[in-house]
Amino acid sequence: MMKNRIDRLFEYIAKENKNVDCVLISRATFPDINFFYFSNAKGGLFEGSFLLLYPDGGSKLFTSTMEREAAEKSGGDFEVYVFSSREERINLLKDNIKGENLGLSFSSITYLEVDKLKETFKGNLIDITKEISFTRAIKDSDEINQIKKASEITSKTFSQIPEMLRNGMTEKELSLEIEFSLRKNGASSLSYDTIAAFGPNSSLPHYESGDSKLKPSDFVLLDFAGKYNRYCTDMTRTFFFKEASSEQKKVYETVLEAQLLGLDALKPGVIARDVHNAVSKFIDDTEYKGKFIHSLGHGVGLETHDALGLSPISDYTIEENMVLTIEPGIYIPDFGGVRIEDTVVVRKGKPQILTPFTKELLII
Numbered sequence: 001m002m003k004n005r006i007d008r009l010f011e012y013i014a015k016e017n018k019n020v021d022c023v024l025i026s027r028a029t030f031p032d033i034n035f036f037y038f039s040n041a042k043g044g045l046f047e048g049s050f051l052l053l054y055p056d057g058g059s060k061l062f063t064s065t066m067e068r069e070a071a072e073k074s075g076g077d078f079e080v081y082v083f084s085s086r087e088e089r090i091n092l093l094k095d096n097i098k099g100e101n102l103g104l105s106f107s108s109i110t111y112l113e114v115d116k117l118k119e120t121f122k123g124n125l126i127d128i129t130k131e132i133s134f135t136r137a138i139k140d141s142d143e144i145n146q147i148k149k150a151s152e153i154t155s156k157t158f159s160q161i162p163e164m165l166r167n168g169m170t171e172k173e174l175s176l177e178i179e180f181s182l183r184k185n186g187a188s189s190l191s192y193d194t195i196a197a198f199g200p201n202s203s204l205p206h207y208e209s210g211d212s213k214l215k216p217s218d219f220v221l222l223d224f225a226g227k228y229n230r231y232c233t234d235m236t237r238t239f240f241f242k243e244a245s246s247e248q249k250k251v252y253e254t255v256l257e258a259q260l261l262g263l264d265a266l267k268p269g270v271i272a273r274d275v276h277n278a279v280s281k282f283i284d285d286t287e288y289k290g291k292f293i294h295s296l297g298h299g300v301g302l303e304t305h306d307a308l309g310l311s312p313i314s315d316y317t318i319e320e321n322m323v324l325t326i327e328p329g330i331y332i333p334d335f336g337g338v339r340i341e342d343t344v345v346v347r348k349g350k351p352q353i354l355t356p357f358t359k360e361l362l363i364i
Contacts, residue, residue, distance in 0.1 A: 005038055005135060010055045012131040013103065020126050021099020023053040024117075032108040033302045036230060037136055039078060044070030048089070051078070052096050062092050093120050103128040133307035134316070137299055139323050144345055146231035147300060147323055150187070151343055151354035154225045154235050157181045158357040161222065162364040165241060171196040171209040178224050187226025191233060191304045195223035202238065203337040205294055205329060216242035219336035225304070232304045234325050235355040236341035240363045251288070251330050252361050255338045258282050258328040259359070262296055263344065266326065266351050272314035279328050280312070288330045297325035300343050322346045323354075 013020050027035045027049045035041070039051055039061055049063040049071075059078040063071050071080045081096075083089040100123035104114075107129045114125065139147070157178060164177045175194040182190065197207040198214050202221035214220070223236040238255075240248060262279045276296040283292040295311035298304075300323050308316060310324060327341030340359055344351040 004140065006053050006057050006059060008138070009038075009053065009128075009131060009135045012134050013128055016131060018103075018126055018128065018131075019101050020103040020128065021055070021101045022097050023051075023103040023128065024097070025051040025053065025105070026109060026113060032105065034105055034108055034132055034136075037302055039074065039076050041071060041074040041076060042229075043073060046070070050093070054098065060096055062089065062096075090120055093117075097121055097123075100124060101126055103131075105129045105132050135307075136301060137307040137322050138319060139301060139321050139345070143231065143301060144321070144323065146229045147233055147343065148354050150191070150226055150228035150231055150233040151235070151356075153182065153185045153187050153228060154233050155355050155357040156185050157224070157226070158222070158235065158237055161220075161237075161239065162362075165214065165220065165239075165364060167215065167242075168213050170211050170213055171198055171201070172211060174214075174222075175209040175224075178222070182224070182226040185226070187228065188230070189227045191225035191227050195221070195236075197221040197337075198241075200334050200336050203331040203333050203335065205331060205337070205339070214241055217245065217248075219248065219338065221337060221339060223339065223341065230302055232300055232302070232306070233343045233355065234298075234300050234304055234327075234341060235343060235357070236327060236339045237357065237359070237362075238338040238340065240361070242363065244361070244363050248336070249361060251332070251336075252338050254283065254286055254288060255328055255330050255340050256359055256361075258292075259326055259340045259342070262326040262328060263342070263351055263353070266318060266324070266344065266346060268318055268320045268346060268348060270318045272308070272310050272316050272318055273312055275318070276310045276312055276314065283328065283330065288332075291330045291332060292328055293331055294329070297327050297341075299324055318346055320346050320348060326351075 044067045052060045061078040062081045065084045103126045106127040174196045196209045198212045199218040202219040218241045220239040225233045265275045298309040299306035329339035331337035342355045
């Protein structure tokens with residue numbers, strides 16, 4: 001499995017006509033999630049460790065004595081090398097980097113680390129951020145299964161929301177109950193900080209849950225998700241507490257129609273920005289023009305905002321087995337907002353929705 005990921009990475013590198021003899025993935029001073037993608041290493045933090053990837057599909061994992069057992073039990077395709085001092089680490093790096101052109105994800109490494117690397121490696125450093133992003137964007141069956149499990153845990157927690165809502169409870173109180181339920185339902189951790197936004201607060205897309213108290217007729221916008229085996233999902237639903245006005249219902253139905261349109265437009269071979277633009281135009285053709293204020297979606301995987309996305313400047317072609325969110329929203333300051341978000345897998349026909357909880361308008 002890891003070999004297939006490495007092969008695809010070097011295929012993308014070749015397509016970009018970049019000459020790369022070896023790739024370094026480091027977890028030294030900055031925790032690069034790419035380390036876990038290309039190693040599938042489990043059971044450890046692997047701080048100070050690094051991977052070397054080669055064009056023939058081979059890989060070597062270099063780690064400290066502390067992480068030796070975790071590395072050896074991971075069952076990866078890599079060879080394991082252990083160092084017990086900084087000098088041993090440097091020597092292993094010198095001895096195992098091949099060629100004069102070393103590929104790095106410039107977006108995942110610090111200036112300090114590059115500066116130290118230059119003391120050891122005197123060749124050329126080649127940025128392969130884009131190539132790694134495209135490699136990670138296509139999910140294999142194991143990754144999809146992990147994301148699906150995280151999505152099922154999250155959807156189950158959404159189904160428990162009606163039991164949690166109480167008149168006068170605060171957003172923070174609801175957030176804590178949600179996070180406890182995610183863990184109880186099987187999440188290994190949170191994909192991101194829970195957003196619980198009541199009433200007018202729901203017009204802020206990245207609102208931080210506060211002390212606002214729940215009252216009848218409030219929007220209840222909830223954006224939360226759990227991880228499973230390091231894999232994330234992402235999901236948002238908007239509820240109404242006790243009652244909903246005709247205007248609130250109209251906003252909801254508009255967002256729901258926009259989301260369904262986005263799902264229908266997400267197909268292999270389509271340019272990513274065209275999916276966003278179709279949804280944005282639909283909303284702008286309603287009375288809510290200008291109220292959809294973010295991109296339509298993003299990749300999901302080892303990170304909540306994983307490789308690639310769906311925005312007005314996304315110029316790549318959608319491919320089968322990409323995992324993306326579709327999350328249109330309408331945000332009206334001092335009134336409230338609605339967002340409906342699913343995590344989906346791109347398939348040849350309709351996308352496979354991994355977050356199955358209902359999107360019907362719910363007054364609870």
